[in-house]
Amino acid sequence: MRSKSAILVILLSAAVAVLSGCKAEEQGRPTTYEKGVYGGKADKKLTGEQVRSLRHRGGLQRQ
Amino acid sequence: MARMKFLCDAERCIECNACVTACKNEHEVPWGINRRRVVTINDGKPGERSISVACMHCSDAPCIAVCPVDCIYNTEEGVVLHSKDLCIGCGYCFYACPFGAPQFPAVGNFGSRGKMDKCTFCAGGPDVDNSAEEYRKYGRNRLAEGKLPLCAEMCATKALLAGDGDVVSDIYRERVVSRGFGSGAWGWGRAYPGAPS
Numbered sequence: 001m002r003s004k005s006a007i008l009v010i011l012l013s014a015a016v017a018v019l020s021g022c023k024a025e026e027q028g029r030p031t032t033y034e035k036g037v038y039g040g041k042a043d044k045k046l047t048g049e050q051v052r053s054l055r056h057r058g059g060l061q062r063q
Numbered sequence: 064m065a066r067m068k069f070l071c072d073a074e075r076c077i078e079c080n081a082c083v084t085a086c087k088n089e090h091e092v093p094w095g096i097n098r099r100r101v102v103t104i105n106d107g108k109p110g111e112r113s114i115s116v117a118c119m120h121c122s123d124a125p126c127i128a129v130c131p132v133d134c135i136y137n138t139e140e141g142v143v144l145h146s147k148d149l150c151i152g153c154g155y156c157f158y159a160c161p162f163g164a165p166q167f168p169a170v171g172n173f174g175s176r177g178k179m180d181k182c183t184f185c186a187g188g189p190d191v192d193n194s195a196e197e198y199r200k201y202g203r204n205r206l207a208e209g210k211l212p213l214c215a216e217m218c219a220t221k222a223l224l225a226g227d228g229d230v231v232s233d234i235y236r237e238r239v240v241s242r243g244f245g246s247g248a249w250g251w252g253r254a255y256p257g258a259p260s
Contacts, residue, residue, distance in 0.1 A: 029148055038136040040146030041189035045139045046206060053209030058226030061215065062234050 065228040066141025070248050071115045075222035078113035082214035089213045090202025096166045098182040115223045117182035118164035119254035126156035142184040147200045152176040161253050185212040
């Protein structure tokens with residue numbers, strides 16, 4: 001009886017230890033998946049100055 | 064700002080492959096991978112045309128629709144990028160892409176192909192702009208430096224145009240009007256349905 005509960009406690013602690021390693025921040029990657037939604041790092045939007053520079057350089061292709 | 068687009072003027076492309084070389088050098092693309100290729104049709108016959116092909120950064124990209132882990136996304140500027148941290152190398156995007164853009168660096172046992180690699184419109188990836196990590200995974204981020212993709216910027220005949228879709232289509236329209244004929248903006252109908260060309 002006593003050994004049975006000891007095994008149960010060991011199994012429970014092992015399960016807790018294993019599951020706690022499933023955190024996204026510990027894995028360094030998303031661990032949940034939502035269909036159709038990009039789950040990676042977000043990209044930065046270009047600034048107004050960068051956009052102006054790109055438009056200017058685009059116009060230089062007019063030859 | 065309209066979305067970013069590529070346009071290859073088949074009347075001007077002289078098949079010099081400078082765009083291919085520039086891309087490979089700028090991003091230190093690994094052996095066996097070409098993010099851009101020059102395709103020639105009717106080679107050596109009348110009506111021969113060459114076209115520089117890479118990811119066209121489609122408006123409604125089929126690769127995004129088929130990716131089972133949703134690692135491909137559209138930026139605010141309309142560039143189609145992907146996260147190599149999420150990619151599982153399944154190859155679905157390769158089968159879905161009408162331009163054959165996605166490339167896989169590895170051929171190994173059990174069908175392992177490595178992480179997908181493709182043209183980024185010189186916009187890097189989702190990592191911090193111009194960081195060593197971004198360069199290692201995706202190549203240089205020229206857009207963040209206010210520069211257009213190198214393949215287009217260094218095209219000697221200006222056959223390959225890149226940039227804001229409005230600017231690119233204006234340039235091409237002026238060319239067609241001045242020369243009196245056009246071979247069509249190759250791939251535009253497929254990549255950007257409904258866009259003027």
